[in-house]
Amino acid sequence: MSITDLTSMGEPQVELKKEINDRLSKLQDEVSDYCYQCAKCTSGCEAHKLLELEPHKIVALLKQGLIDEMVNSDIIWTCMSCFKCRERCPQKIAPVEILFALKNLAVAGGKQVPGKYTSVLQSVLSIGLIQDAQSVTTKDMKTKTRDDLGLPPLSKPDDPAKFQAGLMKIAVEKV
Amino acid sequence: MKKKLALYTGCLMSTEQYGYELSVRESLPLLDVQLVDIAGFSCCGEPLKSVNQLLTLYLSARNLAIAEKHNLDVFAPCAMCHLALSECKQVLQNNPDMKTRINEMLAAEELTFEGNGEIVHTVDLLHDHIGIEEIAKHVKKPLKGLKFATHYGCHLIRPSEIGRPDDSEHPVKIEAIISVLGAETAKYPEKLDCCGGILQINLDESALTKSGQKLKAVQNQGFDGLVDVCPWCHKMFDARQVKAGETVAAKLNVPVFYLTQLLGLAFGVKKEKLGLDFNISPVDKLEIG
Amino acid sequence: MRRIGVFVCHCGINIAQNVDVEALTKYASKLDSVVVSKSYKYMCSDVGATLIKDSIKKHELDGVVIACCSPRMHEHTFREVVSDGGVNQYRLEIANIREQCSWAHSDREKATKKAKFLVRSAVAKAKLLESLETSTLEVNHDALVIGAGIAGIQASLDLANDGFKVYLVEREPSIGGRMAQLDKTFPTLDCSxxxxxxKMMEVANHPNVELLTYSEVTGIEGSIGNYTVKIKKKPRYVDVEKCTGCGDCATACRLKDRINSEFNMSRGKRGAAYMPFPQAVPLKYTIDAEHCLFLTRGKCGDKPACREACDQKAINFDQKEEIVELKVGAIVVTTGYDLLDPTSMYEYGYANSPDVITTLELERLISSSGPTLGEILRPSDQQKPKSITFILCVGSRDETECTWCCRIGCMSALKHVYLLREKLGDDVEINVCYTDVRSYGKGYEEFYRTVRGMKTNMFRGRPSEVQNMGDHQKIDIFDTTTNKLFEITTDMVVLVPALLPRADAGDFARLLHLTLSGDGFFLEAHPKLRPMDTFVNGIFIAGCCQGPKDIQDTVSQASGAASRVATILSKEELEIDPLIAAVDAEVCTGCGICVEVCPYEARVLNEKTKIAEVNDALCTGCGACIAACPSNASIHKNFTKKQLLDMVDDII
Known part of the structure; x- marks a missing residue:
């Protein structure tokens, strides 16, 4: 016996679905199976109007185990993580958290990470912050540093080597 | 009674959003809050949640562990940081296996996360811990005749399952604070709309559109300005306002303030000290301070 | 020595699949005093019963253990079988190996082991069980019905027509309940x-019915056949004998049109002297003590305006609360439901705009006796709306609000669409945002089809929020039938809120010793087979206090409950279960502690003998006196210490 999605010839990825549901449980989120497709999430999705993200469809595809389809799609990277879907779901499902899981899967699977995520990651790995302290220009075109403003030195990891060692270990692990 | 808190600045505030940091450091001590700087903090991990959420949990736990080492509760003025730290605390407290796993990793830096500390944000610190009445006592120059739109920021009020500083659907604490500073606020339909900030990382055009739409709505409804409490939101509304306007074909002219800047102004602090020079939006047109 | 038979039921495969019934039967046969042990597929069937009866005769049994389902299910059946077979029915002990073994455990070996323990323990008790005889008590033939909505009215009428005296208690000034607030009813569109x-008139004028309006039950004692109920009659401050219902007091009231009318769901106003609605029964005025100036401040102008206006001199501010005591044989509880206050779902704008209303508020707007006399006017500006949008399932099927389906929301919304179309014509735009239309009743699906043909814009989806744009409301709705996001701008939004248990259902349940189900509604004794019974003998439930339902189901259930009550009231005497408390007169010291702890006033101290006695008619066998007795003189028949300790000893 088998189930096939005839548009893609894809089959339900039962194991992967279980992995995602396990992850959701670990993070204390409801699993997707309880969704009854009221689409309240999509009605209020901040990313839907601009970028056509359909959270209820993400949940439906996960329910059916059609996961690769999503992991391979750019659509999962359109979420603004406004958390309205999670906040208002009548079945306590959190499409936003499912999207985090799918994006994590895409990264772990070696998919191209879009935009500046790679440089943000690299910055955090090397100095512990998403960027180093900037000189900022005021309205009257004066450039100021933290020092100029009398702000204390930036708080960052004191022993970068140790910090990096810790991060590198995790970077290859999953929730 | 003096309240002593570890100031967890996070990345964005301490590397470019100096207006927030300056106004926090100027105005809160006037309310008997002692901010303690601790070395060794790192990013909260929230911007990397899409890449690997374990990393987010680890980074947040690491920062909380550092504060715990100093026996201090954490003050995170950034809504994103506040959510990351709060979510980390909740997940690890409810999941002992995960806590053990993270603590094993933290051992390399001789750190341990226990989860005893409290995490506060500007809004609950001002409204719940210090209190409206106490703030009222310090108001020297009430912000008379001004009507502000408020922007809470998604991460500050949602998801409510992870305790947030204000109600997810009907937040009112910033309004209460602004009211005691002498200014007005009003409801507007777009109040809970997202700034789009997180999309700056990969879909900048859309991020700008979201901010532009919200600013346009605020401008059209006759507000004197917009007040926010998150460096990500503020960057979108303030520094990037002109660009945001271009994406939605609107000439935007909305003064945007950090709540702590208004607080300082009402307390009589000089505007230079509150970093108002760094607000790119036309804050000067309101002639306050 | 006793001669005990053990009978093991397979319950089809319910028991047999997880308990090795053959091994269990064999094990039982070797127990002390057991002379026969048999198993059968369905012990509750005729064949099973014959097997037990034949075994009793053949092996001259004087005690029986049946290992089967819960005694709640079949104890009654098996007591009759044993009795027919010639053994006293109280010499039967049931070992529950279905609910407690096969259904509860998946490990067959362990479940079987546990079943053996339970059977051994049951045999230990059966060795000590005494023969008991049932006694009888006289039945009070009157009934009490609590709550005079359509359920209470129906139950009262049925009982009254059967010839029983009925006390019908209602806490509001008028009977009628929720149904009186409705304009029309689905799917037939009868005027409510x-x-x-x-029916309200019939029940009020029925010689067998005594109405107690503006009254509340405050206490209850006794048990089936003989309840004593305390009723608090709240003062109306109007002498109902004198009041003609002319309304002069209401016209004169200084607070006229100043207080939100509960009956009109706060969409209309009333005074402190008021009648909730024109067809109220009784047709008498009430003065609302919470608001009345004279009653709250001691002063209303020079003199209370209502008192001055009343020709009949019916206004009496000296009226006091009265407590009356009623004696009844059985009780029907029909206390109805509350609606979810949609303020808790702030995103839907109920607290944010006067133009977002609930279905029950719309009923009042549509009703010709409502605040707008049946004209549909938008609350904010009293203009005719050009567009009305319904949102279904507000708080229903929702893990954060009410997990259940309200069962009437879809149909009530469809009914409103029909009525609005009828009233406002084709020009008005009507939108319905639904999740799943549940039109399951007789004629419901046909009605749904009719409404689909009435230019209704159906959106299959749920909005995330309603935005108040000032002069209109804006709703984004993703419609899953077209896979498109629609923006609806509309004049009025009607929310269809979840149905809730009454806010004080928990307190009331405690008062009557009733149980609540997880959702907070009153729990029926069995969801399928005893849907009107409660776990308190002689108290029945009907209508929405048991769970959400429509008028059709409410009326059926109310008639059902009335019939259950009639079964009790029509008897002259009731058999009393002898499994109640008794006193060992040799040991009793007459300390009287049992009298103090008994919640049913069944224990009395005989002044002459100084020995505590048990009133068999009142004792429910709750066990309070047995636990409290310091000298072990109070015993529970067939649950004696020796019997219970032997059961435990045989397990450990």
Whole structure:
């Protein structure tokens, strides 16, 4: 016996679905199976109007185990993580958290990470912050540093080597 | 009674959003809050949640562990940081296996996360811990005749399952604070709309559109300005306002303030000290301070 | 020595699949005093019963253990079988190996082991069980019905027509309940008051019915057949004998049109002297003590305006609360439901705009006796709306609000669409945002089809929020039938809120010793087979206090409950279960502690003998006196210490 999605010839990825549901449980989120497709999430999705993200469809595809389809799609990277879907779901499902899981899967699977995520990651790995302290220009075109403003030195990891060692270990692990 | 808190600045505030940091450091001590700087903090991990959420949990736990080492509760003025730290605390407290796993990793830096500390944000610190009445006592120059739109920021009020500083659907604490500073606020339909900030990382055009739409709505409804409490939101509304306007074909002219800047102004602090020079939006047109 | 038979039931495969019944039967046969042990597929069947009866005769049994389902299910059946077989029915002990073994455990070996323990323990008790005889008590033939909505009215009428005296208690000034607030009823569109008012009149004028309006039950004692109920009659400050219902007091009231009318769901106003609605029964005025100036401040102008206006001198501010005591044989509880206050779902704008209303508020707007006399006007500006949008399932099927389906929301919304179309014509735009239309009743699906043909814009989806744009409301709705996001701008939004248990259902349940189900509604004794019974003998439930339901189901259930009550009231005497408390007169010291702890006033101290006695009619066998007795003189028949300790000893 088998189930096939005839548009893609894809089959339900039962194991992967279980992995995602396990992850959701670990993070204390409801699993997707309880969704009854009221689409309240999509009605209020901040990313839907601009970028056509359909959270209820993400949940439906996960329910059916059609996961690769999503992991391979750019659509999962359109979420603004406004958390309205999670906040208002009548079945306590959190499409936003499912999207985090799918994006994590895409990264772990070696998919191209879009935009500046790679440089943000690299910055955090090397100095512990998403960027180093900037000189900022005021309205009257004066450039100021933290020092100029009398702000204390930036708080960052004191022993970068140790910090990096810790991060590198995790970077290859999953929730 | 003096309240002593570890100031967890996070990345964005301490590397470019100096207006927030300056106004926090100027105005809160006037309310008997002692901010303690601790070395060794790192990013909260929230911007990397899409890449690997374990990393987010680890980074947040690491920062909380550092504060715990100093026996201090954490003050995170950034809504994103506040959510990351709060979510980390909740997940690890409810999941002992995960806590053990993270603590094993933290051992390399001789750190341990226990989860005893409290995490506060500007809004609950001002409204719940210090209190409206106490703030009222310090108001020297009430912000008379001004009507502000408020922007809470998604991460500050949602998801409510992870305790947030204000109600997810009907937040009112910033309004209460602004009211005691002498200014007005009003409801507007777009109040809970997202700034789009997180999309700056990969879909900048859309991020700008979201901010532009919200600013346009605020401008059209006759507000004197917009007040926010998150460096990500503020960057979108303030520094990037002109660009945001271009994406939605609107000439935007909305003064945007950090709540702590208004607080300082009402307390009589000089505007230079509150970093108002760094607000790119036309804050000067309101002639306050 | 006793001669005990053990009978093991397979319950089809319910028991047999997880308990090795053959091994269990063999094990039982070797127990002390057991002379026969048999198993059968369905012990509750005729064949099973014959097997037990034949075994009793053949092996001259004087005690029986049946290992089967819960005694709640079949104890009664098996007591009759044993009795027919010639053994005293109280010499039967049931070992529950279904609910407690096969259904509860998946490990067959362990479940079987546990079943053996339970059977051994049951045999230990069966060795000590005494023969008991049932006694009888006289039945009070009157009934009490609590709550005079359509359920209470129906139950009262049925009982009254059967010839029983009925006390019908209602806490509001008028009977009628929720149904009186409705304009029309689905799917037949009968005018609600046209079909309800005659029943209200009938029940009010019925010689066998005594109405107690503006009254509340405050206490209850006794048990089936003999309840004593305390009723608090709240003062109306109007002498109902004198009041003619002319309304002069209401016209004169200084607070006229100043207080939100509960009956009109706060969409209309009333005074402190008021009648909730024109067809109220009784047709008498009430003065609302919470608001009345004279009653709250001691002063209302120079003199209370209502008192001055009343020709009949019916206004009496000296009226006091009264407590009356009623004696009844059985009780029907029909206390109805509350609606979810949609303020808790702030995103839907109920607290944010006067133009977002609930279905029950719309009923009042549509009703010709409502605040707008049946004209549909938008609350904010009293203009005719050009567009009305319904949102279904507000708080229903929702893990954060009410997990259940309200069962009437879809149909009530469809009914409103029909009525609005009828009233406002084709020009008005009507939108319905639904999740799943549940039109399951007789004629419901046909009605749904009719409404689909009435230019209704159906959106299959749920909005995330309603935005108040000032002069209109804006709703984004993703419609899953077209896979498109629609923006609806509309004049009025009607929310269809979840149905809730009454806010004080928990307190009331405690008062009557009833149980609540997880959702907070009153729990029925069995969801399928005893849907009107409660776990308190002689108290029945009907209508929405048991769970959400429509008028059809409510009326059926109310008639059902009335019939259950009639079964009790029509008897002259009731058999009393002898499994109650008794006193060992040799040991009793007459300390009287049992008298103090008994919640049913069944224990009395005989002044002459100084020995505590048990009133068999009142004792429910709750066990309070047995636990409290310091000298072990109070015993529970067939649950004696020796019997219970032997059961435990045989397990450990």
């Amino acid at each position: 008051s046209c079909i309800l008012t005659p």
